[in-house]
Amino acid sequence: MSKRALIHRWRIAWVLTIGIELAVILAALGSGYFVYSLVRSTLIKQGISGVEVSARVAAAKLRSEYSSHPTKAPVEDLAYLTVSGDQYVLLTTSRGHLVGASGTRPPASPLGGWASVGTSGWLQFGSIPYLYASAPILVGSSNLRLIVAESQSHLASLLSTLRIALVLGGLVLIMSTLAAISVIVRRVADPLLELEEVARTVTLNVNEAAFASIDSRLAEVHSLEESFSNMLERLGRTQMREREFISNAAHSLRTPIHVIQGNIVSLGRLLSEDPDLARHDLKILTREVQAMATLVDRLLQLSRSESGVPAKLEHFDLQLYLDRIAGTLRDSCMHHALLFSTHDLDARPFVTSDPVLLEVVLRVLIENADAYAEEDSAVTVYVATAENLSDIRIGVRNYCDPIPVPVLDELFERFYRNEQAASSEHYGLGLAIADSIVRRIGAKWFIESRPEGTIFALDIPSG
Numbered sequence: 001m002s003k004r005a006l007i008h009r010w011r012i013a014w015v016l017t018i019g020i021e022l023a024v025i026l027a028a029l030g031s032g033y034f035v036y037s038l039v040r041s042t043l044i045k046q047g048i049s050g051v052e053v054s055a056r057v058a059a060a061k062l063r064s065e066y067s068s069h070p071t072k073a074p075v076e077d078l079a080y081l082t083v084s085g086d087q088y089v090l091l092t093t094s095r096g097h098l099v100g101a102s103g104t105r106p107p108a109s110p111l112g113g114w115a116s117v118g119t120s121g122w123l124q125f126g127s128i129p130y131l132y133a134s135a136p137i138l139v140g141s142s143n144l145r146l147i148v149a150e151s152q153s154h155l156a157s158l159l160s161t162l163r164i165a166l167v168l169g170g171l172v173l174i175m176s177t178l179a180a181i182s183v184i185v186r187r188v189a190d191p192l193l194e195l196e197e198v199a200r201t202v203t204l205n206v207n208e209a210a211f212a213s214i215d216s217r218l219a220e221v222h223s224l225e226e227s228f229s230n231m232l233e234r235l236g237r238t239q240m241r242e243r244e245f246i247s248n249a250a251h252s253l254r255t256p257i258h259v260i261q262g263n264i265v266s267l268g269r270l271l272s273e274d275p276d277l278a279r280h281d282l283k284i285l286t287r288e289v290q291a292m293a294t295l296v297d298r299l300l301q302l303s304r305s306e307s308g309v310p311a312k313l314e315h316f317d318l319q320l321y322l323d324r325i326a327g328t329l330r331d332s333c334m335h336h337a338l339l340f341s342t343h344d345l346d347a348r349p350f351v352t353s354d355p356v357l358l359e360v361v362l363r364v365l366i367e368n369a370d371a372y373a374e375e376d377s378a379v380t381v382y383v384a385t386a387e388n389l390s391d392i393r394i395g396v397r398n399y400c401d402p403i404p405v406p407v408l409d410e411l412f413e414r415f416y417r418n419e420q421a422a423s424s425e426h427y428g429l430g431l432a433i434a435d436s437i438v439r440r441i442g443a444k445w446f447i448e449s450r451p452e453g454t455i456f457a458l459d460i461p462s463g
Contacts, residue, residue, distance in 0.1 A: 094145060339380045382394070
């Protein structure tokens with residue numbers, strides 16, 4: 001692995017580490033706090049139930065002692081009500097005035113005094129929770145309130161142990177996550193870096209861009225590798241076709257130039273010596289100039305199709321439009337007769353499209369149909385209602401061998417040329433230009449290739 005790839009690998013490792021660790025830490029804090037709060041609330045709720053029982057028992061004992069010894073003050077019996085050294089028992093009036101207390105007093109009182117607390121609950125003093133509960137008691141004609149507060153030092157110890165366990169568990173989780181990240185980096189980042197290295201080193205040499213081989217056990221990486229290899233293969237085919245196009249275009253321009261140069265030299269002499277031979281040379285000049293114009297026209301059309309300029313849509317009569325450009329379309333069909341058929345329509349067709357761009361598409365389709373049509377057959381331009389009944393279909397039909405499916409999949413790729421082309425004036429640009437125009441004018445392709453004929457048509461909006 002190159003130095004650059006190693007730097008990228010460590011950069012990815014740090015990003016993964018920080019991202020995953022933050023997620024793990026937040027998850028650990030959240031889950032730890034949830035577990036700690038749940039355990040604490042459960043234990044405190046259970047402890048409060050026990051303190052409530054103690055308060056009711058203490059109140060019953062105090063009432064019993066007062067019934068047996070009515071002359072004895074209730075405060076004297078408070079010392080006998082504490083059942084453990086952690087309890088604090090106090091007696092107050094209904095207004096909260098202290099009557100008496102016994103047992104280990106908490107290090108602090110609740111905010112507002114004991115008269116402000118409810119019938120049961122808990123208070124935190126330092127790290128130790130104190131649970132309390134109260135019970136009403138009638139002594140003579142006085143309504144008193146007996147409060148039992150109990151220190152939960154064992155609960156504090158248990159919660160402290162739980163906190164330590166959660167912290168240690170979080171540390172273990174973080175360390176195991178760090179170990180998992182190293183595995184993730186090797187199994188995920190390394191194949192991606194290899195793909196990046198392949199993409200960076202791909203050059204115009206098609207042999208070097210043939211495929212990408214990545215060593216990984218992940219199914220996702222294998223799928224990515226396959227897609228990347230397919231992309232490189234298509235790129236290689238496109239590069240090869242581009243080189244072929246440049247070679248063919250250069251040859252197609254150089255040959256007419258040489259012919260034109262030679263004929264221009266002899267044309268001046270032949271105009272007076274042999275007019276018939278001069279006219280023959282003029283025909284040759286016209287043919288070669290037309291070949292050069294066709295190539296230049298294709299290149300200009302390709303440039304315009306990629307310029308992003310919106311199409312100039314118009315609503316027009318398709319029948320009148322075809323009548324007007326019929327002569328130009330017939331000039332594009334050099335080897336076969338060109339027929340027009342509109343008998344499948346019930347009314348005159350009106351469409352919304354760009355007339356100039358639509359003519360370019362029709363000329364391309366007619367030139368291709370003429371190049372591949374069988375001898376002694378005709379090429380037909382037809383107009384019909386589309387299958388959705390709202391669009392108008394205009395297409396070109398010829399009679400030839402059915403086009404194989406793999407070829408159909410590549411016909412619209414730039415620089416693609418079928419080896420069976422009948423004319424050397426095809427440069428693999430026509431259908432690519434037509435496809436770009438069809439998208440710009442909002443039409444849709446309809447293609448069908450069967451033994452009884454091949455159809456290239458487009459469905460144009462009629463509204």
